[in-house]
Amino acid sequence: MTDDVNTGAVKLERKITLINGITVIVGSIIGSGIFVSPKGVLQEVGSVGLSLIVWLACGVFSMIGAYCYTELGTCIVKSGADYAYIGEAFGSLPAFLRLWVECMIVRPCSTAVVALTFANYVIEPLFPECEQPETAVRLLAAICIAILSVVNALDVKWSMRVQDVFTYAKLLALFLIIITGFVQMFLGHVEHFQDPFENSKIGVGSLAIAFYQGLFAYNGWSVNYLNYVIEELKDPYKNLPLASWISTILVTVVYFFANVAYFSVISPQEMIASEAVAVTFAQRMYGVMAWVMPVFVALSTFGGVNGILFTTSRLFYVGSREGHMPQVLSYVQVRRLTPAPAVIFMGLFSCIYLVSTDMYKLINYVSFVNWLAIAISIVSLLYFRYTKPDMNRPIKVWIVWPILYVLASAFIILVPMFTSPVETGMGCLIIATGIPVYVIFVQWKSKPKKFNQLIDNITLFTQKLLLVVPEDTVKDL
Template identity: 40%
Template sequence: MKREIGLIGGVALVSGTMIGSGIFMSPQFLLAYVGSPGASLVVWVLSGVVAMFAALSYTEIGTLISESGGDFIYILRIYGSCPAFFAAVTFILVVQPLSIAAMAISIAEYLLAPFYTECHPPELAVKCAAAVMILVVAIVNALNVRIAIRIQVAFLVAKVLTLTLIVIGGAVEVIQSNSVIVENLKVENAFKGTQYSLNTLGMAFYQGLWSYAGWYNLNCVTEELKRPEVNLPRAIVIAISLVTGLYLLVNVSYLTVMTPKELVSSSAVVVTWGNKVLGSWGWIMSVAAALSAFGSLNGTFFSGGRVCFVAAREGHMPDILAMAHVRRLTPSPALIFTTIISLVVLIPGDFQSIVNFFSFTAWFFYGITLSGLLYLKIKKPELPRPYKVPIVLPILALIAAIFLVLAPIIDSPQIEYLYVTLFILSGALIYVPVIHFKLCPGLLSKLTVFLQLILEVAPADKTL
């Protein structure tokens, strides 16, 4: 695996993954949870702050442990094999597939929205279109690393232009008539009806932080990043600052043309905005949102396949997943496996529930990684650190992670969270015999050789 990603590619991977389905799908859900436009804007800003604190903390640990794999490799190096296995299984079988499925659903809904102006698109049509999107992105990433990165850069430009158009459109609406935004954000209305329960705040932050999901993606491909000690922190700061500013302005633009009730009832908020501002050209926003989400899906696939690849390389997944194509030098078996799991997750899921379960599971392991960084800062201050953050940042990010995991359970427990927890713990049934005692049946070795021949792959160190 070659170092193909520079600073621009790093910024594109982080911001291009963050700017996706979230800003076009989450505003209505977030507003529904908190109940007022003023509180929703506060949550958007705080979500950006939490993402920045967590990303800067990950930057320190990413330059200290300069290996690909993200949370898995950090937990492995700090806490050992057993916790790392649980992290690998959860990210590979739950977190990444949920993220990919949610993005694919959002792409499908926006692509189909212009054809179903009077009602929601049929669920079967949405799922089929989403499956096609997953397969297209999988093929692109399996063919060539450079093509995947170039797509990421190109789509980032398109995303920024789309969000800029929304911001400019909102500004024009304010100049022409500011009655709606004044009504939405004037003092007596801005926070009227705000809901303060732990559950609603937790769910609102799930939606907000989903829109920033991707701040960690560069840590998953550190080995493919040029000069990670320099480019990793720079890319993080540039990308999250850019995205936070755009998100805030875009949400203000939404509130310039829609009342809170209209925004919450919208199935595709950017399409509703486009129809009100652009009239007959409103369908352009649907296409733009779909393209934006496609770029985010591409970035998630790029980094997600690497987590699977690294976990297998460390012996926590079947050997075939740690192999790369002998000519294209892409981790194609890991990408194929990620594709299959994502398609399975896609079948029963819907966008809102997928986002909630993704956020609950992901922030559980983010908290473990952040606690590992605090351990290293306190117990091993002598380790060389090319980049260092004040200890208060990982502490605040860890507090946020604990809140995001516990708040929905304490305030409004749901059986689904128990199922997710049991699934994570069920990894012990595999870890003890297969990883700890090395009880690997001969059939698996034969299957590995067969798949090597079919997929034309070899162990990564043999392909360089």
């Protein structure tokens, strides 16, 4: 994948600009969390002042992570992020296990959950005084996933336009909250800041869980989302670090001041009691226009689904290219130059999870696995520093930052082992299920002839249906 003129070969092109890169990261980080449940941090630390410090510290931590990922992304210019870096450093099996958990559970589950949140907020005005019909919610969520899958399969520029527009919408909503909050404080509503550290809980356990809650809202691993699609990013050596820094700083500032704004209107007790803080804020401040906030949350989640589909399809694509997934998932649409099979597979797989009632449990089981993968990725940076000191590094971070990040990530990984041993154990069990899959489908080369014929027939059918060919196939001009 180069920036050269079209040579007639079928391949993914570099169509993602700096602005697109920023909206991919910002749009992936900002979901419904900051609108719905910032109370998680407050519940653990007990005071307004300490909760704001935690939000700020989580942002700084995310910035350090983004900085480390810029070195990895510019010295290993491969899409796939953690999967690519772990594979380069530690080999095929650890990389496959990362791919297995991410593609089979984390991403499809996350897509389904975010799509369901979108559907809930869209349908809510139609059923103001009764419970929403579950079938209608799931159907609308499936329609959301289907529409965005088609958009992503048809054109990278279309999917980037969707990402841009809906990222602007969620930022607009947060800026509206922030401006309203500052107006309130200017009018003298600062009573909740009078004694900001009253009732603070400073125990190690409560602070650790508060950081875990805050980093979840920052969507922790989203700082590496652009690394998943770096082969389609224009001028990656320049745009990857720029997009990472701009995005993490922007989100940190917005999250911090959004929480300040909430406290200018809502008391700590009311925030803890609220099921959707932004909606409560809007009902109190905007009167008959309070309906705009659920609309903004719906737009935010719609954009979130698009971001997950776009980046995860590239993970399927790269995994297939490396021989860890069915070969057809690395094929490219002849006219559209998109990884259409990977996009459609991701969309269909996400829809399957819509019928499950245990998605949230699954995500809880593997949430610490994501932090484990992030920690191993940054360890790979240290590993490359030791084993490949002469490696080309357009960006070289100060060695203290990855060490601090690994230590902090280790803390985040260890806390759930003591606080939630069952969930952690289930997460480890889910990782282990990938080992027999790897042995059978990757290592075992002499599979039965009928099995290979079946796979070949499925591949040929998919090629004819979607007009896809292997990457770098030369077009008939």
